[in-house]
Amino acid sequence: MIKSSQMFCRVFAVLLALCLAEEALARTYIRKSGSIIAEIDGNYLRQHGSIVLEFDGKYVRQHGSILLEFDGKYVRQKGSIVAEIDGRYVRKSGAIVWEIDPSGKIRRHGSIVYEVSDYNDSLELKRKVVAFLLLLAE
Numbered sequence: 001m002i003k004s005s006q007m008f009c010r011v012f013a014v015l016l017a018l019c020l021a022e023e024a025l026a027r028t029y030i031r032k033s034g035s036i037i038a039e040i041d042g043n044y045l046r047q048h049g050s051i052v053l054e055f056d057g058k059y060v061r062q063h064g065s066i067l068l069e070f071d072g073k074y075v076r077q078k079g080s081i082v083a084e085i086d087g088r089y090v091r092k093s094g095a096i097v098w099e100i101d102p103s104g105k106i107r108r109h110g111s112i113v114y115e116v117s118d119y120n121d122s123l124e125l126k127r128k129v130v131a132f133l134l135l136l137a138e
Helices: 004-025 123-135
Strands: 028-032 035-041 044-047 050-056 059-062 065-071 074-077 080-086 089-092 095-100 105-108 111-116
Touching: 028 123, 035 123, 044 123, 050 123, 059 123, 065 123, 080 123, 089 123, 095 123, 111 123
Parallel strands: none
Antiparallel strands: 028 035, 028 111, 035 044, 044 050, 050 059, 059 065, 065 074, 074 080, 080 089, 089 095, 095 105, 105 111
16 A cells, blocks of 8 residues: 555656656747747757757857857957847847847837847846847848
């Protein structure tokens, strides 16, 4: 016969496993006009199910080649600074080109262009979104 404390431990273990599985399956989607156009899946950015970009620490790779490097608040491409992450703003040549608000709405010239689901304003996720904006956004 199972004691109540053993039963509690088993139920707790099952619930913990389910929570971890749900967290592992959680993905972030980038939407334009409601349609999913990209998916951030851990260290990968996918479009139409195919891996387009790989995030490797401070580097962004495509087919193994480094496309971008995050150097503090600066974003470099082939060693040259191409953008700056200034809080919620992405600047090119000093001018604001994108604004990423804490709720995941991405604006260009004041208009919402993209929305990021489950956006948490962390540096890691912000860098992934900035890589998308600099390399793949229309």
